[in-house]
Amino acid sequence: MNNTVPAHIAMIMDGNGRWAKERNLKRTAGHSAGAEVVRKITIHCGNIGVKYLTLYAFSTENWQRPKLEVEFLMKLLEKYLKQELPVYLENGIKLKTIGDISRFSKSLQKTIKETEDKTAHGTKLTQVLALNYGSKDEIVRAVKRLNSKNLEVSEENIEENLDTAGMPNVDILIRTSGEVRLSNYLLWQNAYAEMFFTNTYWPDFNENELDDIISDFNNRERRFGGI
Numbered sequence: 001m002n003n004t005v006p007a008h009i010a011m012i013m014d015g016n017g018r019w020a021k022e023r024n025l026k027r028t029a030g031h032s033a034g035a036e037v038v039r040k041i042t043i044h045c046g047n048i049g050v051k052y053l054t055l056y057a058f059s060t061e062n063w064q065r066p067k068l069e070v071e072f073l074m075k076l077l078e079k080y081l082k083q084e085l086p087v088y089l090e091n092g093i094k095l096k097t098i099g100d101i102s103r104f105s106k107s108l109q110k111t112i113k114e115t116e117d118k119t120a121h122g123t124k125l126t127q128v129l130a131l132n133y134g135s136k137d138e139i140v141r142a143v144k145r146l147n148s149k150n151l152e153v154s155e156e157n158i159e160e161n162l163d164t165a166g167m168p169n170v171d172i173l174i175r176t177s178g179e180v181r182l183s184n185y186l187l188w189q190n191a192y193a194e195m196f197f198t199n200t201y202w203p204d205f206n207e208n209e210l211d212d213i214i215s216d217f218n219n220r221e222r223r224f225g226g227i
Contacts (some may be wrong), residue, residue: 015177092124099133
């Protein structure tokens with residue numbers, strides 16, 4: 001067994017609503033509890049040497065949710081970014097976003113941009129928030145960039161024009177809550193990721209479970225198509 005620290009962990013933070021329902025709480029309570037876990041897991045990843053943590057925060061499909069829930073998620077995101085800024089700075093965390101944030105309010109777009117700018121010098125960990133993100137949309141946008149630049153459609157050129165350009169591909173993909181699917185998340189970047197699906201709801205996910213997954217990851221043999 002080796003003890004490799006994965007460079008890039010991606011997470012699908014699922015189960016907030018079901019967590020709340022089982023406790024006779026509003027779905028919004030589950031989202032608030034989930035935001036607290038984001039902080040703990042992000043800090044822990046930075047402390048153990050992970051370089052990129054990509055979190056599926058809001059998908060292109062999430063607009064289909066009830067209007068009040070979407071509005072709450074937008075307000076929660078803006079509140080989260082503002083209150084977490086000192087945490088980012090104290091822990092050397094850089095914020096990066098992927099996805100098309102042009103559909104967000106001007107206020108939220110401004111908060112995202114300001115947080116990215118203020119944390120730009122963080123070197124311990126890059127927390128990547130996937131916002132209004134869908135992998136198919138990302139790949140289409142990348143191909144459009146190639147066309148606008150008159151570049152050949154090749155794997156290398158597509159990679160360099162994805163939202164994740166310059167980032168390593170995913171080592172570990174984790175989805176909480178018992179669902180076993182990718183849900184249009186980092187389809188290109190997950191090509192050779194080791195995948196872990198846990199029954200734990202996101203608000204109950206913790207550092208110990210993540211450490212156990214990383215330990216399991218280190219027991220797997222990654223051949224990348226070879227033998």
